[in-house]
Amino acid sequence: MKKVFIPLIMVALLALIPYVAVTYANMSYLFGVIIPYAAAFIFVAGFLWRLFDWLRRPVPFPIVTTCGQEKSLDWVKQNHLESPSTRFGAAVRVLSEVLFFRSLFRNTKAELHTGPELVYASSKWLWMGGLAFHWSLLIIGLRHARFFFLEPPAFIAALEHADSFLELTLPAFFMTDAIVLAALTFLVARRIRDAKLRIISLQTDFFPLFLIGGIVLAGMGMRYLEKVDILSIKALMMGLVSFSFEAPGEIGALFFVHLFLVSMLAIYFPFSKLMHAGAIFLSPTRNLANNSREKLHRNPWNKPGKFRTYAEYEDEFREKMKKAGLPVEKD
Template sequence: MKKVFMPLVMVAVLSCIPYIGVAHFGMGYLFGVIIPYLAVLLFVAGFAWRMYDWLSRPVPFCITTTCGQEKSLDWIKHQKLESPATKWQATLRVLMEVFFFRSLFRNTKAELHTGPQLAYASSKWLWMGGLAFHWSLLLIGLRHARFFFIEPPLFVQLIERTDRFFELTLPAFYMTDAIVLAAITYLVARRLRDAKMRIISLQTDFFPLFLIGGIVIFGMSMRYVAKVDVLAIKALMLNLASFSFDAPGAISPLFYIHLFLASVLAAYFPFSKLMHAGAIFLSPTRNLANNSREKRHINPWNKKIKFRTYSEYEDDYRDKMKKAGLPVEKD
């Protein structure tokens, strides 16, 4: 279980660093200004570099993954999303994949039973867990946009009102906080419960989940357990958004743990499996149109070949073709 405990210990150690630095050594400026700026810089530069590296690689072949009828004769029904024939159809397919995980919805699991007998079954729990995890993180991120504006935008206010619809506690409880923790618990338990998943799982599979879980837990602690000065936090976020290097005010060390873990996640993002967030848009199996019958795809690595026309071929072998009794176009 080393692959599980090591990431957990790493997140615990990372959580202790800002607490000790701020509470005992007064390093609020380092953890509140310098490190967040460096993390964002590393995130933007790393993300841009990875995208540039992928975009610069040629895609000579049409390798679209298809699950339906290709565009053919007019009287044959064409599955536009399953086998896109145009760029717009391929774009819509990618967006459906990004927002609704269409391919994961079809995911099946294979189990070997006594007999032996191989059985296939639906795997919708993974689809629901992944969807809940990603959508909750998106809504939580959008909710945090209120810290970067003096007056929260209308869409942020709508998200907040919807998220705290039940008004279960005071302060209001956000549904996405509970959903994302439940989704993280399920994704970790799924890797631990299944023997096959335990074998193929790596420390890099658990570390982002534990890191995001730590960010969420410390964020919820500031809201429901140990209250912090929200005005001072917002002032710091406004300064960061305006590229100001002013020193932060007196803020609880819990906030610096939350901010430091978020900075670690941002710096770690471009160099990890989390880059699938950008890679999905560049996946040739998804973003290409299935038009191999309409358009010729040439491999740029192939050597240049001189093609001969039939008339040139006949000029070279006309006499031999006549002797063999083969028809020729020219006498």
């Protein structure tokens, strides 16, 4: 179980570093200004470099993954979503994958039962857990946009109201906080409980889950347990996005734990499996149109070949063709 406990201990140590440094060494400027700027630079530079590295790789043939009827004869009904033949259709297919995880929805699991008998079954729990996890993170990220505006946009305020409409606690309890923690628990437990998945799982599979969990717990701690100065946080965030290097005000140490873990996630992001967030848009199995029947795709790696006409071929081999009794066009 070292592959589980080592990432968990690493995240705990990462959370302890800013808490101790800010509480006992007054290093709020380092963890509130310098490290966030460095993390943002590494994130943007690393993200763009990975995208550039993928974009410069040639795709000689269409390798679209499809599970529907492609465009063929007029009387054959085409599946425009599963097998798009236009760029617009391919874009819709990618967006449906990004927003609704369509391929994961069709995912199946194989289990060996007594007999022995191999049984295939639906695996919708993984789809539901992944969808809840990613959508909750998206909503939480949008809610945090209010810290970067003097007056938050109307849709951010509406989103906050919808997320907290149950009004279970004071301050209002956000449903996405509970959903993302439940989804994280499910994803971690699934990797530990399933023997096959546990064998192929690495420390790098558990680390980002624990890191995101630490970020969520630190954020919930600031909201419901240890109160922090929201106005000072907003002033710091607005100063960061305006490239101001002013020192942060008096903010609780738990906020710097939250911000430091977010910075570590930003640094880790471009060099990890989390880059699937950008790779999905550049995947040739998803973003290409399935038009191989109507468009000739040439391999850019092939050297230009020398071709000759049949007349030239016959001029070279006419006498041998006559001796072999083969018909020729010219005597």
